[in-house]
Amino acid sequence: MKKWILFAAFFVLMLISFIFDREILKFFNALPDKLFPFMYAASHYAFFIAVVLISSYLLWDKRKIVYLWAGISFTYVASIVLKLLVQRVRPLGSGLTSTGLEAFSFPSSHATVYFFIFAFMAGYYEKYEYRLAFLLLAVLVSLSRVYLGLHYLTDVIGGGLLGAGLYLFLRKWIKG
Secondary structure (H helix, E strand, O other): OHHHHHHHHHHHHHHHHHHOHHHHHHHHHOOOHHHHHHHHHHOOHHHHHHHHHHHHHHHOOHHHHHHHHHHHHHHHHHHHHHHHHHOOEOOOOOOOOOOOHHHEOOOOHHHHHHHHHHHHHHHHOOOHHHHHHHHHHHHHHHHHHHHOOOOOHHHHHHHHHHHHHHHHHHHHHHOO
């Protein structure tokens, strides 16, 4: 029951942030440039590969690792399909204004995948420290997308909901 309350809270937060998306983006753009190196690194694909490898090492079970990688692939594809269906244009000035898939922002694929990883790892680890570490990682990577001007806050909240929701949908096969 707690999980559905959490999803409802995230959904309400997404609706509220949709109203204030442009103002929230302005706030993030006004943050000091000292954060840029970390935020850029957290948003980079090399960082993602390191997170997947560390997660795989922590799982230490071939079956769990296969489920993790398959789940990441599935959530990424789901986010791409949703991007193509919604076709929300990225914020102005993002630098990604091509006519291809890069032109669309909802949902954030980074947020989708990192929140899936968080939910997956939290499903296997009862330790509060691991859960908190993966949650902070998902939140920081998601916020880096807003900080870099590539997504609205609604995009990353929607991506987070999608990633965690897909884990809940897939977990009966993952844990099976």
